[in-house]
Amino acid sequence: MRKVAVLGSTGSIGTQTLDVVSREPDGYEVVGLAAGSNAELLLEQARKFRPRLVSVASRELAESIRPRLPEGTKLVYGEEGLIEVAAGTGADYVVCALVGSLGLTSTLAAIEAGSAIGLANKESLVTAGHLVMKKAADKGVPILPIDSEHSAIFQCLNGENRKSIKRLLITASGGSFRDRTRDQLENVTVEDALKHPNWSMGAKITIDSATMVNKGLEVIEAHWLFGLPYDRIDVLLHPESIVHSMVEFEDTSVMAQLGNPDMRVPIQYALTYPERRPSPATPLDLAKAGTLHFREMDFVRYPCLRMAYEAGRTGGTATTAFNAANEAAVARFLRGEIPFLAIESTIERVLAKHSPVRTPDLTAILETDAWARREAAAVK
Secondary structure (H helix, E strand, O other), X not given: OEEEEEEOOOOHHHHHHHHHHHOOOXXXXXXXXXXXXXXXXXXXXXXXXXXXXXXXXXXXXXXXXXXXXXXXXXXXXXXXXXXXXXXXXXXXXXXXXXXXXXXXXXXXXXXXXXXXXXEOXXXXXXXXXXXXXXXXXXXXXXXXXXXXXXXXXXXXXXXXOHHHEEEEEEEEOOOOOOOOOOHHHOOOOXXXXXXXXXXXXXXXXXXXXXXXXXXXXXXHHHHHHHOOOHHHEEEEEOOOOOEEEEEEEOOOOEEEEEOOOOOHHHHHHHHHXXXXXXXXXXXXXXXXXXXXXXXXXXXXXXXXXXXXXXXXXXXXXXXXXXXXXXXXXXXXXXXOOOOOOHHHHHHHHHHHHOOOOOOOOHHHHHHHHHHHHHHHHHOO
């Protein structure tokens, strides 16, 4: 029985991970759950799975739910609690599904503890890819990608010589506004932006999909996961989200992983790798799917993707600043403080002011993260 801890258990990836686990109760023991402020859902999960340890965002929230937890479940809170769930439960496998740079320290803690990592928190690699991958290599810890795009690439590379890779082709749905011009984006609302045409995701990731920041983060993550330079990682618009990504090899062969949009497939594959087991997802019927469409990426239409490539090529803390500025700008948009297009201009202004540290340690990364958030919050 595999012992599993889930960081971000009440989010989209976390809930789907627990759905996958619940379908094979003799195969998994949930030993730890970490959530933010969704106390009711966390309590429901704790009663169902009876983990050894649960964590919430604050002391106040912890005290409010303590009397309602099942007997035998320890309660912790804050960043220290998150790290305890990541590294202190004896988990064989830690699913890192937190949204944002919050996931970095807990991911590093889980690696230090020797747990296999199911990585859905792309920001860990975006902000500190050199630290995460080195620690994983030093500890002999596998990093198994859960993002559908990186899972697809990972699957396409099974049994292949990575020296024969010519390029990676990451597909993008185009998000909520893929059929709108830039002029039509002037007055879009939060409600408009949250209507993703293909996937059911959390608010922040859905907004990132609309700006194409999410794809930029995936490009940076792919650079670290698969060790390829940025000029060999391309993005294609693919509105149907059936082809989850592709790998082109030196002999011109292109391998792709296809499936209906359902995150339970890459989650389950990461949990069971290298085995494949029956999935609750709906099988793909290509005849019903019909024609699949692909278009070259337009970096004028999606300037955030251009900035992500530029930050990645600059390296060091440039990607940390890119991610933190975006997180702060998206939060302001969701609160109604700035218009949608101001997300782009905020990121651009923060990056213009940033002086990158080339090989940052964790302290420099955290300092850059905090600085970029302050700068983004101050942009008028």
